[in-house]
Amino acid sequence: QQQVKQSPQSLIVQKGGISIINCAYENTAFDYFPWYQQFPGKGPALLIAIRPDVSEKKEGRFTISFNKSAKQFSLHIMDSQPGDSATYFCAASRDSNYQLIWGAGTKLIIKP
Amino acid sequence: NAGVTQTPKFQVLKTGQSMTLQCAQDMNHNSMYWYRQDPGMGLRLIYYSASEGTTDKGEVPNGYNVSRLNKREFSLRLESAAPSQTSVYFCASNDRGFTSPLHFGNGTRLTVT
Numbered sequence: 277q278q279q280v281k282q283s284p285q286s287l288i289v290q291k292g293g294i295s296i297i298n299c300a301y302e303n304t305a306f307d308y309f310p311w312y313q314q315f316p317g318k319g320p321a322l323l324i325a326i327r328p329d330v331s332e333k334k335e336g337r338f339t340i341s342f343n344k345s346a347k348q349f350s351l352h353i354m355d356s357q358p359g360d361s362a363t364y365f366c367a368a369s370r371d372s373n374y375q376l377i378w379g380a381g382t383k384l385i386i387k388p
Numbered sequence: 389n390a391g392v393t394q395t396p397k398f399q400v401l402k403t404g405q406s407m408t409l410q411c412a413q414d415m416n417h418n419s420m421y422w423y424r425q426d427p428g429m430g431l432r433l434i435y436y437s438a439s440e441g442t443t444d445k446g447e448v449p450n451g452y453n454v455s456r457l458n459k460r461e462f463s464l465r466l467e468s469a470a471p472s473q474t475s476v477y478f479c480a481s482n483d484r485g486f487t488s489p490l491h492f493g494n495g496t497r498l499t500v501t
Contacts, residue, residue, distance in 0.1 A: 319493050381430055
């Protein structure tokens with residue numbers, strides 16, 4: 277019940293295309309779902325986060341879609357650019373006192 | 389603002405040696421964290437400090453100790469390094485709790501031979 281399963285492990289997308297990364301969780305008590313972006317040699321940085329009271333959250337070209345009944349959430353990157361090439365991590369937590377459970381990461385490469 | 393600063397950036401240890409990883413933040417955050425990152429395993433929490441004067445174990449605390457020296461600084465100590473501790477170590481901080489945005493340092497790459 278602790279796991280967050282992230283897929284795919286790696287993804288190659290053409291410039292201008294849509295990148296989609298999926299995560300699934302088991303613990304129905306989770307209520308905070310962030311996505312972090314990590315460039316080589318750097319620490320992760322928060323990209324966007326969602327709570328289960330909404331089904332979608334958009335920030336620029338980045339959108340989180342949330343399906344509570346399926347216990348899944350996904351990151352969509354529209355009009356993907358070479359500068360989006362990075363490793364993306366999903367995570368989940370049930371409250372501020374409960375540690376984040378991280379997915380294994382997706383290495384995204386955007387081909388020019 | 390420097391954000392979260394970690395030292396050193398790289399370190400090679402022999403099995404059994406000890407070392408301390410240093411972390412400092414200048415954002416006046418209450419909470420600080422130590423994570424390790426291994427290929428295919430995401431980030432795993434080693435220890436955290438919810439506020440100055442408190443520390444708690446995370447998912448993988450064995451073989452590590454921590455000290456919250458003051459509000460700015462949180463160090464991680466390996467008393468007797470093992471090859472299984474070869475990893476990239478990240479320090480992070482935030483205002484409070486696991487549902488606030490985490491601000492990470494750039495990591496320490498540690499190799500234990």
